[in-house]
Amino acid sequence: YAELPVHRRIRVLVLSTGSELVVPGTPLQHGQIYESNGTMLAAAVREAGGDAQLMHFVPDDVAALEAALAPRLAGMDLLVTSGGVSAGAYEVVKSAMTGHGVEFAKVAMNPGAPQGVGHYRGVPVAAMPGNPVSASVSFEVFVRPALRAAMRLPIQRPRAMARLTEALESPSDKRQFRRGAFDPAxxxxxxxxxxxAHLLGALARSNCLIDIPESTAQLEAGEQVMVLCTGPI
Incomplete structure (x- = not known):
């Protein structure tokens, strides 16, 4: 009999944080928003080939976060979080995991500058910002390639050069990923x-990320740019 090497799916625990979050469909009160990152990131994990387990979101409370995670980490290969990693007053993921194996820093990327990476209670962690577009781009740039590599799957998304239809500006000291609609024909x-980083509707209407290098501050209509294909084209 012929032999075929196989690899199991990576088990990923997905958790969103924030006291402002409520279940979609619940009447919104002042200062509340619907939780969307968890569903989005769980879908991204599954699209990448992983096995996503979505936790109910937790408030900005370190004790609540630790209590929620304690019974769920066993058997997980990766913990992916969104929210609580920046420089605000209630950065719960950063507060809970700093000094416990996870490092937090800002990377030269827009959107998605604040990031955390390491191990928490023996489980690898990718801690990402809470703004939806930041979380999505962070997953695409950092987490998806690692997941695919761990499962011995092709790592890179299709890339192509395309002609820009309108001018764009970009921070000269950051690598920017703008959402775009790529027409290969x-x-x-x-x-x-x-x-x-909050424009979730634009993210849903896009099928690629426009990859703008750190050294570029201005692009004119008609210039060639690199696009990273993230959806049907």
């Missing part, structure tokens, strides 16, 4: 939405 890419 025409060889063009249309920027979708602005650079804001």
């Amino acid at each position: 025409a060889g063009t890419v249309v920027p979708v939405g602005g650079p804001g």
